Amino acid sequence: MSTEILVNIGPQETRVALVEGGATQEVHVQRASRHGLTGNIYKGVVQRVLPGMQAAFVEIGLERTAFLHVADMVPSPNGSGHAPELPPITQLVHEGQQVLVQIVKDPIGSKGARLTKLLSVPSRYLVLLPHERNVGVSARIEAESERLRLKGILEQVQQELAPNFGVIARTAAENAEAEALADDLRFLLRLWASISELSLTAKPGTMVHGDLPLSMRILRDLMGTDVERIRIDNMGEFHRVQQFAQIFVPHAAPKIELYQGAAPIFDLYGAEDDISRALDRRVELKSGGHIFIDQTEAMTTIDVNTGAYTGHRNLEETVLKTNLEAAQAIARQLRLRNLGGIIILDFIDMRSDDHRAQVLRALERALAGDHARTQVYPFSPLGLVEMTRKRTRDSLGHILCEPCPTCEGRGTVKTVETVCHEIAREVQRAARQFEAKGFLVLAAPDVIQRLIGEESLGLAELEASLNRPIRLQSESAYGQESFDVVPL
The missing domain is CATH 3.40.630 (Aminopeptidase)
Structure with missing residues (x-):
């Protein structure tokens, strides 16, 4: 099955579509105003410790405080992968303490970001684990012979270059040469040294290390041997991605193309229509x-x-x-x-x-x-x-949409009949509160039309019971649920 990656660069937005067999399978969106935060490393301050939940809230400079659980602070013993014994969180952090943390889940809805103190720094083939010592291989590499080969290589290069760090082979490491893996580890060690040095002088609540931009991150995360080509519709980004690929993903560089077609790039294979649907x-x-x-x-x-x-x-x-x-x-x-x-x-x-x-x-x-x-x-x-x-x-x-301002995210709106009854109750409430000569009702055209028609008898009875006139005024700018009752 043929696989292509389409990259659309806008003024404030980057979109990536993974197309398999002519059908869009994945869409990634990164906006300047809403950059994905997963993988970013921050210097934070513990604001509140909750012993009953074995968790803490950490201020890292985002809109909402982030969440840190004790399970994301204690590494597995000897890299066994088994859940470690979890001590009371009060033994690990206290309020006001500065901590170096990494986001593992972006803020979603009303929830703040999920954090970990078990930092990981990824590159093309490997993930460096600064606070662990184990060597592992991605579960997505299924061939046992390849898993054994990779683990043997990693154990050797780890002992030579990074005996105090843990290393995991990513899926992209499958069939990679030993020298390429060693080069990747050297790069990660240089990067971690830079992060460590910056963390010493960084102010609390600031980012110490950010992930790659989306257009380059796809080469790390989505690029596989079955990807035939990567099309980018922006000249500047095309050159930047090519330079990045030549250093970190050499085999991908020949597959990167500048798209100069007359139609927008996401019109290829109907990607734009797939997003809409x-x-x-x-x-x-x-x-x-x-x-x-x-x-x-x-x-x-x-x-x-x-x-x-x-x-x-x-x-x-x-x-x-x-x-x-x-x-x-x-x-x-x-x-x-x-x-x-x-x-x-x-x-x-x-x-x-x-x-x-x-x-x-x-x-x-x-x-x-x-x-x-x-x-x-x-x-x-x-x-x-x-x-x-x-x-x-x-x-x-969640990225492309927001709750409906009319129904406030319920997915439904009140019927015209329901709104008419609400207006009647609001007029009665206003009559008790104000010594008014009459009332003006402003509402959506469909609501006014029903008040004049099917609900006219009820409106006349309301006027008679209040002994005050009720005027109706249609407002096309009002949503179906919106109305105002104004004392005159």
Whole structure:
């Protein structure tokens, strides 16, 4: 399957699309006003310690204080990977203490950033762990022979160059030469020395080290051997990315191209349309079925429906085919929308255990290419599939959208009839508060039209009971739920 990376550079925004087989699979957006913070290292100050939660709130200069849990302060013993014994957090930090911390999860919604004291500094092939000593290999490298080869190389170069540091081989290290890995480690050691020196003089609440810009970070995170080319639509950024690639990702440099086509770069393969559709709640399936995706603060729920698809043989066949198609669509939408955390999938009910197993296998296969870690659980007694997907940054919807000012994020608005009743109650409330000769009601055109028409009898009865006139005025600038009652 052919894979391309499209990079669109705007005045204050960079967008990257990962296209596989002519379909957009992932979209990354970085805005000057809302730069992703994951991976940044800060010098912070502990503001509050919560012994009952084994956590602390740390001021690092962001809008909201960040969250640091004791589990993100204690390394695994001897690099075993097992959860260490967690001491009381009061033994590790105290209020007013200065700490060097790293963001592992961007602020999301009303939650502040998630921090760790177990710093990690990534490069092309490796991740340097300044406060650990273990040597590891990414779980995404599955071939046992390659894992053993990499671990052997890393153990040797670690002893020679960085005996007091931990080192992990990233997925991109697969098939990398020993010298390339050693060069990568030397670069990381120089970078860490610079970070350490800067942290000594940095003021509390300031950033000590920031991650690469998005256009260069994709070479580190998304660039694999199967990527055929990277197209960039900006001359200046094209040269900067090429220079970076020649130093850190030499094999990628020949694949980087300057896009000079007449059409916008995201019109290729319909990437722009894919982004627009990814903001809709409803996703159409080719068979005629559809899925509904609802994202909340706590979790994401996905509901599968047959829609217009009726099948050709029987109901079970129709349900199975729709669910199999939905499994593919769900896996793609999770990547495209970057949905993370707890995800509940409500497939159409299936009686056959074999059909359920087929749907689970299809979902797991479709998720295999996802760069984020996923975990899928069997069907529950209620017929639901629970899964998790690692969340380290905002979803596409959170980046590109904001709550509706009319419904305030509920996804619904009050009906015209409901608003009319609210106006009647507000007029009664105003009549008790003010010695007015009458009242002026300003509301949206549809609301005024209903007050004049279907609600006219009720309005006349209200006027009679108050013994005061009520004037109506249509305001096109008002939303459906907005109105004012003015005493005259």
